[in-house]
């Protein structure tokens with residue numbers, strides 16, 4: 049008995065999840081969101097700014113509690129089995145805290161030590177992850193002196209160092225150079241195809257999502273508006289690309305003249 053609630057549940061499952069923010073719960077970030085992610089799947093969450101992607105990922109990692117509904121990760125209830133959920137997941141958060149006075153080697157060693165990984169294995173993993181991201185030359189420098197993209201690489205490594213079954217990546221390539229983006233793309237493909245990991249990823253970079261995701265959920269204003277493979281989404285929208293399908297599902301293309309603000313100033 050491992051305390052899992054139901055082995056038949058999806059590797060990640062949300063059932064009617066709501067989340068409201070604000071003093072009077074007036075900001076409805078998620079509105080009865082239900083999803084089921086299969087084991088070994090790379091699942092994408094797409095949606096406009098403010099549509100609830102980061103909120104979903106934070107709920108699934110036990111960082112914040114939903115206002116209503118239930119969710120499970122790796123068979124564990126995110127509300128009542130938070131420790132088991134955290135042990136099952138690696139998380140690249142959107143705005144993570146990072147220990148600036150540590151070096152990457154120290155930081156990754158610290159994260160790994162939270163998960164009882166034997167010391168020699170941990171050291172080897174940290175070395176290999178740093179070399180994957182070409183950071184081995186800087187492994188003993190303090191993180192406070194790292195560029196944004198370099199920090200992002202360390203944070204991706206930190207999400208992987210304990211080799212969890214479920215990995216959440218919130219905007220993984222947003223600060224990365226093309227070479228590092230390619231590494232992440234190949235990494236995610238390999239985690240799914242060769243290591244049987246379940247990956248839950250949110251990104252606005254549509255070609256990346258198209259290439260790595262088995263299925264994608266499109267959300268808008270906290271609600272699920274479409275779900276399927278990329279060809280299914282494109283067909284459902286009656287469009288010819290994922291970008292057009294995204295526009296279709298999230299309120300159509302903007303018709304506002306992007307320079308209208310200039311004439312408003314000139315006429316006063």
Ligand SMILES: Nc1ncnc2c1ncn2[C@@H]1O[C@H](COP(=O)(O)OP(=O)(O)OP(=O)(O)O)[C@@H](O)[C@H]1O
Pocket residue numbers: 069070075076077095096097098099100101102103104142
């Ligand atoms: N701590 C908070 N306090 C108040 N409102 C919040 C908080 N966090 C999120 N929200 C609100 O919840 C909604 C969803 O935000 P969320 O960060 O989940 O969006 P997102 O889809 O990740 O957007 P982006 O693409 O910009 O990262 C937004 O309206 C946002 O203002």
Ligand SMILES: [Mg+2]
Pocket residue numbers: 101102103142218
């Ligand atoms: Mg976000």
